[in-house]
Amino acid sequence: MGAVRRSFAPWADPTERPLIRFENVTKRFGDAVAVDRLSLDIFEREFFCLLGPSGCGKTTLMRMLAGFEQPSEGSITLADRDLAGVPPYRRPVNMMFQSYALFPHMNVERNIGFGLRQDGLPRAEIAARVDEMLRLVQLERLAKRYPSQLSGGQCQRVALARALAKRPKLLLLDEPLGALDKKLREETQFELMDLQHALGMTFVVVTHDQEEAMTMADRIAVMDHGRIVQVATPGEIYEQPKTRFIAEFVGDVNILEGRVRGQQDGLWQVESSSAHGPLTVDDADEVLQNGQAIAIAVRPEKMVIHRGEPPPDALNVLRGEVWDIGYLGDWTVYRIKLPSGAIVRVTRANRSRFVDNPIDWDEQVHVTFAPDAAVILAE
Amino acid sequence: MTRRLSLFNVTSLVLGFAFLYLPILLLVVYSFNASRLVTVWGGFSTQWYAAFFRNEALMDAAWVTFRIALLSASFATVLGTLAALALTRYGRFTGRTLFTGMVYAPMVMPEVITGLSLLLFFVAIDLDRGFLTVMLAHTTLTMCFVTVIVQARLMTLDRSLEEAAMDLGAPPLRTFFSVTLPLIAPSVVAGFLLAFTLSLDDLVIASFNTGPGATTLPIRIYSQVRLGLSPEINAASAILIGIVTLGVIVATLISKRSSLTPQRSEIH
Numbered sequence: 334m335g336a337v338r339r340s341f342a343p344w345a346d347p348t349e350r351p352l353i354r355f356e357n358v359t360k361r362f363g364d365a366v367a368v369d370r371l372s373l374d375i376f377e378r379e380f381f382c383l384l385g386p387s388g389c390g391k392t393t394l395m396r397m398l399a400g401f402e403q404p405s406e407g408s409i410t411l412a413d414r415d416l417a418g419v420p421p422y423r424r425p426v427n428m429m430f431q432s433y434a435l436f437p438h439m440n441v442e443r444n445i446g447f448g449l450r451q452d453g454l455p456r457a458e459i460a461a462r463v464d465e466m467l468r469l470v471q472l473e474r475l476a477k478r479y480p481s482q483l484s485g486g487q488c489q490r491v492a493l494a495r496a497l498a499k500r501p502k503l504l505l506l507d508e509p510l511g512a513l514d515k516k517l518r519e520e521t522q523f524e525l526m527d528l529q530h531a532l533g534m535t536f537v538v539v540t541h542d543q544e545e546a547m548t549m550a551d552r553i554a555v556m557d558h559g560r561i562v563q564v565a566t567p568g569e570i571y572e573q574p575k576t577r578f579i580a581e582f583v584g585d586v587n588i589l590e591g592r593v594r595g596q597q598d599g600l601w602q603v604e605s606s607s608a609h610g611p612l613t614v615d616d617a618d619e620v621l622q623n624g625q626a627i628a629i630a631v632r633p634e635k636m637v638i639h640r641g642e643p644p645p646d647a648l649n650v651l652r653g654e655v656w657d658i659g660y661l662g663d664w665t666v667y668r669i670k671l672p673s674g675a676i677v678r679v680t681r682a683n684r685s686r687f688v689d690n691p692i693d694w695d696e697q698v699h700v701t702f703a704p705d706a707a708v709i710l711a712e
Numbered sequence: 713m714t715r716r717l718s719l720f721n722v723t724s725l726v727l728g729f730a731f732l733y734l735p736i737l738l739l740v741v742y743s744f745n746a747s748r749l750v751t752v753w754g755g756f757s758t759q760w761y762a763a764f765f766r767n768e769a770l771m772d773a774a775w776v777t778f779r780i781a782l783l784s785a786s787f788a789t790v791l792g793t794l795a796a797l798a799l800t801r802y803g804r805f806t807g808r809t810l811f812t813g814m815v816y817a818p819m820v821m822p823e824v825i826t827g828l829s830l831l832l833f834f835v836a837i838d839l840d841r842g843f844l845t846v847m848l849a850h851t852t853l854t855m856c857f858v859t860v861i862v863q864a865r866l867m868t869l870d871r872s873l874e875e876a877a878m879d880l881g882a883p884p885l886r887t888f889f890s891v892t893l894p895l896i897a898p899s900v901v902a903g904f905l906l907a908f909t910l911s912l913d914d915l916v917i918a919s920f921n922t923g924p925g926a927t928t929l930p931i932r933i934y935s936q937v938r939l940g941l942s943p944e945i946n947a948a949s950a951i952l953i954g955i956v957t958l959g960v961i962v963a964t965l966i967s968k969r970s971s972l973t974p975q976r977s978e979i980h
Contacts, residue, residue: 399879421878434876438894447890448880499880 341551343376350413352377352503352535353398358407360393360559367393369559370407375537380529382546383539385556386582391539394556395505398537399428412502422451428505431512433492435480441491442467442476448499466494469528486517493525497532504529506538510545522548543583547571555579571632573618577710580630587636587677588710589629593621600704603629606673613648615704619711628710633678635706638667638692643699649707651677651700655692667692669700736953743946750941760947770948773932777912780843780928784850785907791851792858792907793900797892799859800866801874818856826853827920834921841923849921850911857910858903861967865899902967909959913952 343349351374360368368390375381383391396402397409400421409416416424427448435444445466449459467473470490480488489512496504509525510518526549529536540546546553547567554564555578563575574580577588591605591612601621603612614629621627643650656676657668660683667679679700692698717725743761747754764770795815799808818826830849831841839845873895877887893900915930922931929952933945 399875401875420883421875422881422883426879428876428879430872430876432870432872434870434872436873436877436891447877447882451881451886495876495880 341378343379344374344552349376351375352379352412353537354408354410355394356408356410358394358397358404358409360390360397360402361405366559368397368404371559371561372407373554373561373564375535377535378533380526380536380549380551381538382550382553383537383556384543384546384553384583385541387541389556390559391541391556392507395428395507395537395539398503399426399505400424425502426505427496427499427501427503429492429496429507429509431507431509433480433488433512435488435491435495437480440477440479441472441483444480444491445495445498447495452499462498466498469497470494485512486521489513489521493528497528497534500532501534503535503537506536508540509538510542511540518545525549547583555582557582573708574630574710577628577630580708580710585633585678585680587631587633589631589675589677591627591629593623593625593627595623601709603627603709605629607651607671607675607677609650609652612707613704614707614709616707616709619709621709621711625711630708630710631677631702631706633666633680634664634682636677636679636700636702638669638679638681639699639701640692640696641699643701647699647701648704649702653677653698653700655694655696655698658692658694669698739946740950740953743943743950745943745946748943750943750946760943761951763944764947764951767944770929770932770944773927773929774948776843776926777928777930780847780850780918780926781908781911784847784854784911785904787847787851788855788858788907789900789904792855792903793862793896795855795859796862796866797888800863815856815859818853819860823853823914823916824920827917830917831920841921841926843926845921845923846918846926846928849917850914853914853917854907854910857906858900861903861906862896862899865896865967869895898966902963905959905963905966909956909963912959913956 353373353375355371355373358368358371359366371390371394383394385391393402397404398411398416400416400419400423403417411424411426436447439447442463446459446463449462454462463476464473467476470493472487472490472494475483475487480491483491489509493509496506506525510521513521522545525536538546538549547570550567552564552566553570555562555570557578563570563579565573570579570583574583574586580586580588589605589607589612591603591607594602594604594611596602597613599615599617601614601616601619603614605612612629639647651669651671653669653671655667656670657666659666659668663683664680665683667681669677669679671677677700742750742753744756744758745752745754746757746759795811799812799815827849830845830852834841834845834848869892873891874887877891878884882890913930914928915934918928919931919934922928929948933948936942936945
């Protein structure tokens with residue numbers, strides 16, 4: 334599976350035709366703009382995540398795919414068919430609702446079979462398909478139960494089975510794991526991924542949970558104020574965030590502000606009030622002017638704490654005092670206060686169970702990071 | 713809520729209920745009076761009930777009343793449910809606030825005015841007063857009660873249930889019959905029962921719009937009482953009170969139960 338997955342990148346292939354194409358789509362509610370001139374391609378078999386804070390327009394985007402909202406401007410095509418004016422009940426798209434929206438007056442079986450009955454399939458075929466779905470989500474034993482007799486996790490499975498029963502071209506999932514507790518959520522994430530892979534369907538998931546998006550998605554679109562800020566693989570989003578908003582929204586990050594001093598051997602030299610000397614950043618993609626104000630983003634796990642003097646060949650050295658220590662079991666988070674007053678977060682994996690003489694509060698330490706650990710974000 | 717009732721509370725409760733129900737109680741008690749004199753107790757008897765069932769004029773009136781109540785409540789239920797749907801489901805269309813106010817207006821409008829205006833309307837369109845006009849007038853009167861009850865239920869109903877049905881391929885009408893209606897059914901039934909009882913005991917609007925052959929029980933009772941009290945009327949009234957009380961209690965229970973039954977999809 335891994336090998337197949339790794340080579341899956343239809344978005345990089347210019348001859349590939351997208352399954353879904355948003356072209357300059359704008360959606361207004363009265364004066365409020367929910368989606369703003371947005372263009373986006375989603376490809377077949379992709380597990381695509383729309384990620385963003387609440388009110389960023391991700392749900393509106395999904396509701397336009399389902400047909401509950403019509404774009405004010407622009408067009409949406411699905412498999413080369415313009416979706417304008419096509420009502421929800423005529424789209425080859427099914428949705429799993431955040432509230433699950435299970436019909437309380439129907440048992441599990443009838444809930445799952447609802448869509449098939451609308452298509453007027455023969456009874457025997459409906460029964461067979463419902464059984465198949467029940468097996469798929471491992472709910473065979475609960476077929477006759479009513480939604481009020483199910484746990485949250487079971488409801489989630491019924492909702493998923495109901496949405497999958499019609500074998501839609503495209504499955505929309507609105508915060509599919511939002512109502513589950515943490516343990517169950519993690520399990521279900523992997524189940525969803527396996528399911529999507531096994532069924533070969535296209536999944537579009539709306540979520541505000543970046544961890545969820547990172548785990549499941551082939552690509553993530555980060556949205557803010559009705560626009561897409563970046564569309565990329567989870568790795569690219571995390572390691573090469575385009576803007577400060579993304580760097581801060583996805584994962585933890587330390588932002589060091591500074592000014593460009595010049596370029597040396599292809600590395601940017603940056604002067605920052607946070608650092609002891611000049612900072613050296615390896616981010617060749619950026620085109621910068623001397624004197625330009627920039628922000629440097631460094632992930633906490635890419636910073637290293639040194640007790641005493643830093644190694645002499647270290648390029649980026651910050652000096653500070655241990656302000657806070659948070660022990661998380663697998664990781665320990667250190668909050669280091671710099672002389673400028675800024676605080677940087679450094680995480681360290683706890684590789685051994687016992688440490689003699691651990692780093693203590695108020696200790697003077699040095700923090701370093703490699704030039705290629707940092708990303709330059711133009712302000 | 714573990715506070716005990718004080719003497720003051722008990723007294724005011726008793727006085728309040730006595731004020732409301734003593735006259736009715738008196739009527740029911742005297743319907744079992746053996747004496748022909750309405751105000752003199754002559755021992756227990758059910759003879760006036762028997763007399764009521766033998767009295768053709770009263771029985772005719774009861775039958776007319778029942779048919780009018782059944783028909784007008786049915787029409788009111790359909791119209792009232794449709795109005796509730798329009799007011800809760802079709803967003804903020806222009807004039808929505810006005811419509812909401814207008815639907816509620818008959819609840820507070822003096823019955824004399826409703827009755828009179830309906831009479832003028834029927835005269836204007838040259839409709840002969842009778843069974844049909846009383847039935848239509850009662851539909852007008854009771855529709856708003858159905859709307860209020862159904863609307864309350866619709867507002868608490870998770871909108872995504874209907875969206876899910878459409879998403880799974882059900883066109884709007886089928887969505888209504890397979891998802892919306894089953895879920896609001898208790899409120900619709902409660903609305904029907906309320907409309908039925910309101911029509912059953914209405915005197916004012918019925919007497920404005922009635923005509924030959926459409927004398928309802930309340931009209932008959934009222935006109936007989938003007939000629940003098942008779943224990944038979946007491947019996948008829950007691951039966952009417954019984955039906956209305958039962959209707960209101962059942963309607964209340966149904967709508968209460970449906971609003972208390974939690975919907976799993978609304979908890980999450």
